[in-house]
Amino acid sequence: MKLQGNSAGRFAKKPDPACQFALIFGEDEGVLADAANTLIKAWVKDNPATVLTLDEDEVKREPAKLFDALEAVSLLGEVTIIRIRTKGEKLFALIKDVLALPPERVAAKLVLQNGSLNTRSKLRTAFEAAPNAAALHLFADSDADMSELVRGFLKDRGVEIEADALSDFVGGLPGHRSLANAEMEKLAVYAHDLGRAVSSADVRALCETNADENARRAVLLALNGQPEVAQAEMDRVLDAGLSPISLVRMFEMEASRMLDAQALQGEGGAANVGMKLKPPVWKSEWPAFQARLRKWPTPRLTRLVERLHDLELMAKSPGGAGLAEPATRELFITLYKAASKAA
DSSP: OEEEHHHHHHHHHSOOTTOOEEEEEESOHHHHHHHHHHHHHHHHTTSOEEEEEEOHHHHHHOHHHHHHHHHOOOTTOOEEEEEEEOOTTTTHHHHHHHHTSOGGGOOSEEEEEOOOOOTTOHHHHHHHHOTTEEEEEEOOOOHHHHHHHHHHHHHHTTOOBOHHHHHHHHHTSOSSHHHHHHHHHHHHHHHTTOSSOBOHHHHHHHHHHHSOHHHHHHHHHHHHTOHHHHHHHHHHHHHTTOOHHHHHHHHHHHHHHHHHHHHHHOTTOOOOOGGGSSSOOOGGGHHHHHHHHHHSOHHHHHHHHHHHHHHHHHHHSTTOHHHHHHHHHHHHHHHHHHHHHOO
């Protein structure tokens, strides 16, 4: 059986009773994990169940462990669901034998969670062809998908959200479902017993609370070209224990966001594209952001990203840890001095 997108999602909520094996695959690991959890919940229903997670390498070393688990009948009548995370075609030979088992010999359910698989994948094709199996191709969330997901998530927890606030929140979410889930949890906790619908002001306050504001401020001051305050803020965050790599990554994120803005604006553009960025640039922050864009045209930003990337690689290399902080400080000083001289 072959299903994709919304059809695959619906199947996970209400699987065909004949389905004993499911392959869940796609690009976003968070989406895949959620779909696997939904399918397992549907298989369990209200029955006693055991969810057995097996390691890919363990199964390759001891295939009998998988077959024993699939064929074992619980004396207590429990449903056994086996979950395996894998990549590519590593388990194809083994799974091919699993799919060939007579249905009457299989007492358990199996969900195999994979990454991206093209249409030529032998594993994917095998699941599509087997009469008691399903290949579920899940896609990354669109903004519309995420809006629906957030609204439903909050509704289940008794939280209401205004339309503008929902749009703002979704616009600022990271592109991966697992990270988005964490942000939704934070919003639900924030809104608990709020006594009203979540507003845009609430969303903004939450975003600011979640960020490491001191480190972010240090980065923005450097990119603004404000030497004295940038130096002081950098000293403060590094002396407080922030790792140099964390600061470098924050620089990379901000530089990448600025590159995205330059691309959206086009040559000579001055349009406010702040709400199209991730995370968004709020209206009140746009003038300062635009001033930074003028100081950092695309070629300059590209060189900055390359230097930051090289610095991160150096820090991760053998013996590089001790060099990370002085190198980060040196680059930081170079940046804010260059920005202070830019128009």
